[in-house]
Amino acid sequence: MAAGLGTGTLATGEAISIRSIRRLACNAGHLPVVLGGESMPVDVGKSRRRFTRHQSHALAVLHDTCGIAGCERPFAWCELHHLTEWSKGGPTDLANALPLCGHHHRKAHDPAYEMRRHRGREYVLKKIRR
Ligand SMILES: [Zn+2]
Ligand SMILES: [Zn+2]
Structure with a gap:
């Protein structure tokens, strides 16, 4: 693990x-x-790891789509990602939440990719060069 x-x-x-x-x-x-x-x-x-329904609704106001810049997947299809992983001390609060479609959520957890803030509430996933 x-x-x-x-x-x-x-x-x-x-x-x-x-x-x-x-x-x-x-x-x-x-x-x-x-x-x-x-x-x-x-x-x-860790019962509070999961985002609440209220947090999800609040996030839906901030995001129409997946939080990755240029991705058009609607919010309703997205999973809620902890920007700072829960296991690394990231809190389950709105500032640490980002909706990601399944595709981008997999990439967000792929160590070959790095997530950076783009502009506003949008993020980009960059492949890390080795
Ligand atoms: Zn995640
Ligand atoms: Zn996406």
């Missing part, structure tokens, strides 16, 4: 990558996940 490698298993028995788990956990707050290898709950007792 710490290295971001390997796979876990959903309660349904479906294999799932750690990256997907992180993304799903970011969105949903917690998941019934049993990790392969070192068994560790993905989320324990």
Whole structure:
């Protein structure tokens, strides 16, 4: 989990990558996940990780679409992303929330990409050169 490698298993028995788990956990707050290898709950007792319905409504006023500049996916299709990851101390408040479509949400959690503020409330995802 710490290295971001390997796979876990959903309660349904479906294999799932750690990256997907992180993304799903970011969105949903917690998941019934049993990790392969070192068994560790993905989320324990962090009930306020999930954005509330009120926060979601407030965010919908600020954003019509995905928070990535130029992306036209409507807000209703977006997942709410923590700009600073919850696991790194990012709070579940509006200033730390950004709606992202599934495509950009995956990229936001991809270590090969870096998210930077573009202008206003828009962000861009840049591929990190190695
Ligand atoms: Zn996220
Ligand atoms: Zn998008």
